Amino acid sequence: MNRDEKLDHLLRSRRFESASADLAQRIIMKARTLPQAPNIPFWDSMRQLFAEFHLPKPGYVLASALMLGLVIGLSTPQDRSPLAEESSASVQSFLAADETLL
């Protein structure tokens, strides 16, 4: 046997202390006392998330939008202050000036 073979032989026959005969059973028993983290795949979790949202029927959506618009429209006061009128007049004169240039 040459040196390489002797070394290979030594490497394959290294000292070893066997595991306890009940190691596997100990692991199994211990696992029984531990809860498992839930394993929810990504798409399932997304589906679950969207299932939480219930969109109303289109008719209700339209009616609600109209009602909301009406309420906002009626509740907003018409701006008739002198400042607003002045601003409107300045805009008009600006536009008129622009037209004369053309």
Place this chain on the structure above:
Amino acid sequence: MPAAWPDKDDHELLERIQDGNGQAFAALVERHTDRFYRLAYRYLQSKEAAEDVVQDAFLKLWENPALWQPQRNSKFTTWFYRVVVNLCLDLRKRKRPAVLEDETSIIDERQPADEMMIRAQEQDALEKAIGSLPERQRTALNLCFDLGLTNQEAAEIMGLRLKALQSLIMRAKTTLKERMKDYL
């Protein structure tokens, strides 16, 4: 408990474990405990520590089976070897082993004795020589010589190319031959 589902491969057992099946877990543990213990023992040189590491590794898998991702890991054993090796390295970092005796003292003390004694000294010297190798060289030796894996499997576990693994083994053996010259 007798090993359940001998006909099921690791992949099928893992799918069942992900559904919370304890019997599948038991089957997987019974199937692989010894080989992973052997690997851990080589790193830690302690029966108790190696058993603890193997237990930790399996319990982590049970508690969080989503750790195993078949799309990313081709083979369960390849992936789990890596898990066990990492746990061993973490443990070794936390508990630095006692400083090894100077190996020359053992060689010098070698006396003509019976076969058993020479064999024991040889083993001591070998363990010390292996213990002084760089981590990656030692891992390569453990995987290929002790666990009997092919070079290709060992390369996969270590995340190396085959050539790189072969080079690690060659360097390790060169060093060992030098350090073990009195025994070879």
